[in-house]
Amino acid sequence: MARNPERRAALLDAAIEVMADEGARGLTFRAVDARAGVPTGTSSNYFADRDRLLSEVAERIFVRLTPEPGSIDTAMAPEPSRELVVELMRWLVRRLSAQRSCYLGLFELRLEATRRPDLRARLTEVLRSDLDENIRLHLAAHMPGDADTVRLLYFALTGLLVDHLTVPGMHDERELDTLVETVVHRIVPES
Structure with missing residues (x-):
């Protein structure tokens, strides 16, 4: 797994925006990459699977709130x-x-x-x-x-x-x- 904390935070922020705009069902690695403006496949280097991404999105939301x-x-x-x-x-x-x-x-x-x-x-x-x-x-x-x-x-x-x-x-x-x-x-x- 990639270890760049700034990029991880940017990916999580992009995931939050995807969820707000498209719902949880629209939360895919491809959608996160597109929203973050990074190459396709970037988010899958940071999150092992969709469950992990959802869990970290939850943590990021609470940090931001x-x-x-x-x-x-x-x-x-x-x-x-x-x-x-x-x-x-x-x-x-x-x-x-x-x-x-x-x-x-x-x-x-x-x-x-x-x-x-x-x-x-x-x-x-x-x-x-x-x-x-x-x-x-x-x-x-x-x-x-x-x-x-x-x-x-x-x-x-x-x-x-x-x-x-x-x-x-x-x-x-x-x-x-x-x-x-x-x-x-x-x-x-x-x-």
Whole structure:
């Protein structure tokens, strides 16, 4: 297997774009090579098989979706309150919207995981860990609500993002902000 980390990352980024545009079924080595602008056969030198490519795509998506160091601390600096949760959820929606291909790629991976037990196990582990970390941060910051509050926000905002990213124009940006505020006000208790 080839060992150039920059090229591997570029191939994975191309694979994410292929998944976002063509779905998991369109993810082939040839499609990745074409999207990355490299000679045919390049990606097969980096990934042993399609399962390995899918697994590494999942890892790359999570790397790209991880906030910059310190940004969470900065975002959570104000006094804990329901209004801070509104702002944090708006920040999250903006971040994920800016990484549209990654989030669409994650939707595709979720669907593909229903057919691939190894991918399902890895995706479950990573998503569960991410949710647990969000719960931990929420409770440690003494934000209003409990672990179930975070779970309900996760479910509601995941659904909102599915609509926002898959049916563009269903909600304009102003309406999206209002919906986020409504979701938070209905789920998060006043402090």
